[in-house]
Amino acid sequence: MIKIGIIDDEVLFSNGLKEILEREKNFEVFQVYKHPDELLQQWQxxxxxxxVLLMDIKMPKINGIELTKxxxxxxxxxxxxxxxSHYSKVLIFKMLKLGAAAYIPKNVSIDRLVRTINNxxxxxxxxxDIALKSFYNKTLRQKDEKELFNHGLTNREMDILMLICEQLTNQEIADKLFISLKTVENHRTNLFAKINAKNVVGAVLFALEHKLIDHSII
Structure with a gap:
């Protein structure tokens, strides 16, 4: 069962989204928050x-970008x-860089919403969607290939980064490389620290920025 939180200052939208999600057998709506202060207080x-937390990007006082961080x-x-509800490449990129796992527009189909949450x-x-391709094209124009060699990644860390980008789990990576799960976890921790990635998304964006992968494999 996937526990899902919703935070959005539009109560009608939140309630409608809650009803839709509760129709799925493997979803449980954990909590609906009206504003960031309510969420922060309860989590404290x-x-x-x-x-999984579905978060509106544009909210009063503390917006989705700040709250994500x-x-x-x-x-x-x-x-x-x-x-x-407003497509903005700048906001999407900021949110992903700060630690968000995905972005979807509010007018998305139910099938895509469910698929995104599950993935x-x-x-x-x-x-x-096109957001990633836009990010990929933009960053390739800005980055110098020489930057790749300034991060000191070991060959094993590079292997693990590539497999993360292929969406393999830690256990699948361990099986593929014939190493223990604990070893994968240690390499992953070191890798994320070196490339300053907060999560898997940060690692994928790093690989895209430095031309280690092509956006077509994702």
Missing amino acids: QSPLRPD MLAEKSPDVKIIGLS VYEQGFYFE
């Missing part, structure tokens, strides 16, 4: 967290999916 009082540092295990829960990230 209780250790319970949703597995805060939650990625305090509750990194919660996978954040950005929601917005984010299982793989840690999910990219489907």
